[in-house]
Amino acid sequence: MNVVHVPVLVNEIVEFFKHIHGVFLDCTVGLGGHAEAVLTRIDNSVVIGLDIDDEALDFAKKRLERFIEEGRAKLLKSSYVDAARVLKELGISQVDAILMDLGVSSMQLEKAERGFSFNRDGPLDMRMDRQQTLTAYDVVNFWDEEALRKIIFEYGEEKRYARRIARFIVRNRPVETTKQLVEVLAKAIPDKYARKRHFATRVFQAIRIAVNNELENLKKFLAQVPGMLRPGGRIAVISFHSLEDRIVKEFFRTCSELKQLTKKPITPEEAEIRLNPRARSAKLRVAERV
Ligand code: SAH
Numbered sequence: 270m271n272v273v274h275v276p277v278l279v280n281e282i283v284e285f286f287k288h289i290h291g292v293f294l295d296c297t298v299g300l301g302g303h304a305e306a307v308l309t310r311i312d313n314s315v316v317i318g319l320d321i322d323d324e325a326l327d328f329a330k331k332r333l334e335r336f337i338e339e340g341r342a343k344l345l346k347s348s349y350v351d352a353a354r355v356l357k358e359l360g361i362s363q364v365d366a367i368l369m370d371l372g373v374s375s376m377q378l379e380k381a382e383r384g385f386s387f388n389r390d391g392p393l394d395m396r397m398d399r400q401q402t403l404t405a406y407d408v409v410n411f412w413d414e415e416a417l418r419k420i421i422f423e424y425g426e427e428k429r430y431a432r433r434i435a436r437f438i439v440r441n442r443p444v445e446t447t448k449q450l451v452e453v454l455a456k457a458i459p460d461k462y463a464r465k466r467h468f469a470t471r472v473f474q475a476i477r478i479a480v481n482n483e484l485e486n487l488k489k490f491l492a493q494v495p496g497m498l499r500p501g502g503r504i505a506v507i508s509f510h511s512l513e514d515r516i517v518k519e520f521f522r523t524c525s526e527l528k529q530l531t532k533k534p535i536t537p538e539e540a541e542i543r544l545n546p547r548a549r550s551a552k553l554r555v556a557e558r559v
Pocket residue numbers: 274275276277296297298299300301302303304319320321322325347348349350370371372373374375397481486
C-alpha cells in the first residue's frame with residue numbers, strides 16, 4: 270500500500286524535545302511519522318509506541334523495523350488510556366516525554382472501507398480499533414433522535430441544525446453507507462449554509478468522537494500524566510478541533526504539576542498546510558512536569 274503520512278508539526282516537536290535523551294511514550298504512533306523523527310533526530314531516544322489500529326501498527330512496525338531490531342523502539346497494541354499499565358508491564362516507572370497526535374491518520378481517512386471520510390463511499394464504520402463492537406452504523410441507525418441531536422450539537426459543534434439533522438437521519442433509516450449519510454445531510458442542511466463549509470464535516474466528526482469515545486479517553490489519559498512523566502519531562506499534544514484543544518488547554522492550565530511552555534497553541538506555517546492538508550486545523554500545546 271502506498272500511503273504517505275506526513276507527520277504534522279514535526280520540526281516544532283523535535284525542537285521542544287531535542288534535549289531529552291530518554292524514553293518517549295508515543296500514545297498515538299499511527300504510521301510512525303513522529304516516532305521516526307524522534308528516533309532519527311534525537312540521540313539516545315527510545316520510543317514506546319501505542320495504537321489501537323492494527324493496520325497502522327503493522328505499517329509503523331515496518332517503517333521503524335531497524336529501530337525495533339536495535340531495541341530503540343517497541344510498538345504495542347493498546348489504548349493510551351491503558352498506558353500506565355503497559356509501562357508497568359515493561360518495568361518502566363516514568364517516561365521522559367509523552368507525545369499525542371489526536372485525530373485520524375491519512376491511512377484511516379484514505380481507506381474507504383474504514384468509513385471515516387465523507388468523500389469516499391464506504392460502510393459506516395469509523396472504529397479506530399476494529400475489534401471494538403460499536404460502529405458508526407450502530408450510532409446512525411439505532412441511537413434515538415435525542416442522543417443523535419446531542420452528539421451533533423456537542424461533538425459536532427453544530428449549534429444551528431443539530432435537531433433537524435437528527436430528525437432527518439432517523440426518518441431516513443436505514444442509512445447503510447457514508448454516501449447515503451452525506452445524501453441525508455444534504456437534504457437536512459439548507460444550501461446557503463452548506464456552501465460555507467462541507468456540511469458533512471461536523472456530523473462526521475461528531476459520530477467519530479462518539480464511536481471512539483475520544484473526549485473521555487483524552488481526559489482519562491491526561492489525568493494520569495503527572496504520575497507517568499518524570500519531573501522535567503515534557504508532554505506535547507496535537508489536537509485537530511476546538512473540543513480537544515479546550516480539554517488540553519484546561520488541563521495544562523489547572524494541573525499544578527505541569528508548567529505550560531506554549532501560552533498560545535502552535536499552529537503550522539502556511540507552507541506546511543499547503544503540503545499537508547491534514548495540518549490545516551492542527552494545534553500543538555507543550556507542557557513540562559515541574
Ligand atoms: N503521529 C502519527 C499519526 C497519528 S494519527 C504519525 O506521525 O504517523 C492518530 C492515531 O491515533 C491513529 O492511528 C489512531 O488509530 C490512534 N488512536 C486513536 N485513539 C487511540 C487510543 N485511544 N489509543 C491509542 N491510539 C489511538
